Amino acid sequence: MLGACAASSGPGGGYVAVGAAGGPESGRTPASTPTGSVSLVPLDGGSTPSGASGQSNSPARTPGSGQPGGSSGTGDPGDPEQTAPSPDTPSPSGGTGDTSGRTTPAPPASGSPAPTPSGSTPAGPAALSWGEPTTKPADQRWCQKVTVAFRNSGGTAVRSGSVTFGTHIIGLLGIDWGTVDSTAGLPVPIAPGARMNPTWTVCVDAWQVPLGMHIETRDVSVRWK
Known part of the structure; x- marks a missing residue:
């Protein structure tokens, strides 16, 4: 045998x-x-x-x-090669699993609103503009009613200011004999975006305007803050 x-x-x-x-x-x-x-x-x-x-x-x-040779069955339950998770296996938290045991967080759903910063944009400074003066005769020849248009296009109110008028003395033949300046207060406050058309009565000394002469207020300058 x-x-x-x-x-x-x-x-x-x-x-x-x-x-x-x-x-x-x-x-x-x-x-x-x-x-x-x-x-x-x-x-x-x-x-x-x-x-x-x-x-x-x-x-x-x-x-x-x-397993015996040629068998297609699974290996031992404790074999780490058989029990290792697949890289594409989803983790319970919604991320994607990997072999290191960590999870990658899932991206946010499309259409989610983006976070907005807290607080509001501060308002800008005041921006005062004005136009040419318009005049009307007053009761005396040495006085005149003057109207000026103002606009505040800024983001803050105008709190204070003054207006200076340049009044020209015109002779009988239209000759400009001189200019007299006078100052008045600005009608404040002027709110953001506000428009106004205040009117002042501008006068010079009576002796500066003899009979036959008159005044014309042509110039305006403004100081404000």
Whole structure:
């Protein structure tokens, strides 16, 4: 009877199958067929693992696979290669899982409103503008009613200011004999975006306007803050 050696790299070492191995050879007497079961004997003297006895055609175990050779089954439950999560497996928090155990937060949903900064933009400074004066005769020839249009296009009210009028003394033949300046207060406050048309009565000394002469207020300058 011949012994066929079936080598294995499993934890129990190699084993020897005792029985007929191979077919008849040329020139030799054919071996008789065994009448009992075939037993596996450890080569290194180790103990026979549970379930080692059986038929000689039992498949050998593949190293590290946990399954017999050629098997397509899964490996041991404790094998880290089998239990590692897939990189594309979603994590419970809604992010994408990775092999390091961290999760990447999911991007915000489209259409979500962007955060707006708190507080409001401060108002800009006052911006006062005015037009040319318009005049009307008063009761005396040395006085005149003067109207000026004002507009505040800024973001803050005008709190104070003054208006200076340049009044020209005109002779009988239209000759400009001189200019007299007079100052009046600006009608404040002038609110942001407000328009107003105040009127002043501008006068010079009576002796400066003899009979036959008159005055014309032509110039306006404004100081404000």
